[in-house]
Amino acid sequence: MRLEGTTGLQTHMREFEAFLREHGLPHEVATPFYTAGAPLLYLFVGWRRVLEVVCKPAAVWLYRSGHALLLWWRLRGLMARHPRCVVYAQCPLSVAVAMRCVRFPDQVVTMVVHFNLSQADEWIDKGYIAPNGSIARGIRDLEQSVLPRLQGMVYVSRFMQNELIRKVPSVQAVRSAVIPNFVKALPAGEVLEAAKERNLVSIGTLEPRKNQQFLLHVLAQAKSRGRVLTLTLVGDGPDRGALEALALQLGVAEQVFFAGFSAGARAFIPGHQLYVHAARMENLPLVLIEALSAGVPILAGAVGGIVEVFNEGVEGRFWPLDDPSAACDIVLDVLEHEGRLNRMGRAASARFKAVFESAVVGQRLHDFLLSRP
Numbered sequence: 001m002r003l004e005g006t007t008g009l010q011t012h013m014r015e016f017e018a019f020l021r022e023h024g025l026p027h028e029v030a031t032p033f034y035t036a037g038a039p040l041l042y043l044f045v046g047w048r049r050v051l052e053v054v055c056k057p058a059a060v061w062l063y064r065s066g067h068a069l070l071l072w073w074r075l076r077g078l079m080a081r082h083p084r085c086v087v088y089a090q091c092p093l094s095v096a097v098a099m100r101c102v103r104f105p106d107q108v109v110t111m112v113v114h115f116n117l118s119q120a121d122e123w124i125d126k127g128y129i130a131p132n133g134s135i136a137r138g139i140r141d142l143e144q145s146v147l148p149r150l151q152g153m154v155y156v157s158r159f160m161q162n163e164l165i166r167k168v169p170s171v172q173a174v175r176s177a178v179i180p181n182f183v184k185a186l187p188a189g190e191v192l193e194a195a196k197e198r199n200l201v202s203i204g205t206l207e208p209r210k211n212q213q214f215l216l217h218v219l220a221q222a223k224s225r226g227r228v229l230t231l232t233l234v235g236d237g238p239d240r241g242a243l244e245a246l247a248l249q250l251g252v253a254e255q256v257f258f259a260g261f262s263a264g265a266r267a268f269i270p271g272h273q274l275y276v277h278a279a280r281m282e283n284l285p286l287v288l289i290e291a292l293s294a295g296v297p298i299l300a301g302a303v304g305g306i307v308e309v310f311n312e313g314v315e316g317r318f319w320p321l322d323d324p325s326a327a328c329d330i331v332l333d334v335l336e337h338e339g340r341l342n343r344m345g346r347a348a349s350a351r352f353k354a355v356f357e358s359a360v361v362g363q364r365l366h367d368f369l370l371s372r373p
Helices: 008-022 035-054 056-081 092-101 119-125 134-149 158-167 169-173 212-224 240-250 286-293 304-308 324-335 338-356 358-370
Strands: 086-089 108-113 152-155 176-178 198-203 231-234 256-260 272-276 298-300 316-318
Touching (some): 008 286, 008 358, 056 092, 086 092, 092 108, 108 158, 158 169, 158 176, 212 240, 212 324, 272 324, 324 338, 338 358
Parallel strands (some): 086 108, 108 152, 152 176, 231 256
């Protein structure tokens, strides 16, 4: 991916790059997006768009192989100039490329685990490849092959550490550390006009995996009980039209503000009373850490690494993702006790500073990466 963007992976890299830069620590960012590779990149993008119409699995193959080629072209030059470098890869495919570029015995390849279970599952969830098709098998085979050969692994959650060891037992021998995602605190400033005096906010791509339709059903439940709550959805994606139609069908369309894509999405969080999250599976979502940094309590499902972000009843509440009525009970219970809401907000800020603040966690990550196997 490019360094700039809205995904958790990109936020992780930007935050770490900013930490390194602020502390004067030598580093370079290598991506497939650079001037010399631009003509080939445009060619790949053009062919991929054609293949997405006629054969989605082929489009996935071209996406992965094309970006891998461009990354190899960029990385081989950097690694040739830095015989003692540490490569901090962001996915198994990047690991495979980096291992091809190793030229000196002191070069170390490490990786952070961003994906939930496998990168194949992410393409399957989007409907691009079949669960047991050749592309999915190839992605899983690559992961099985390269991960045990790493010289270091960073897990952002204990959940993902346990899951990956269960799937690929041989990675247990790889030097590793659990180091959570992290962000810098937002500078104090005015609340966005679109966020003032609103109840709930949620940030993420509008897609099935994020389960935003659940939030609309919770709004409808509250309205049936005489409580008209507002919801801000920040992000865009393939589900936007369906979500707008569902909001209209449930009679809550006027309560929902579709903010669309925003490069500075986290700025929407302050001003809202609660951050709400409905994804059915997550590794360690950065957006929840951003909510803590803003002192906004969280409602989310107790799935994946989310249980490592906040404590039940302290910085937020866990809610059921299959029962909008029960979830509505929790929302109203929190909102109707202003003292409890304020205590949760203060606890959220305190937990962020102790566990997820960039200055603290960035140093831990840097120290781990530079400690030689």
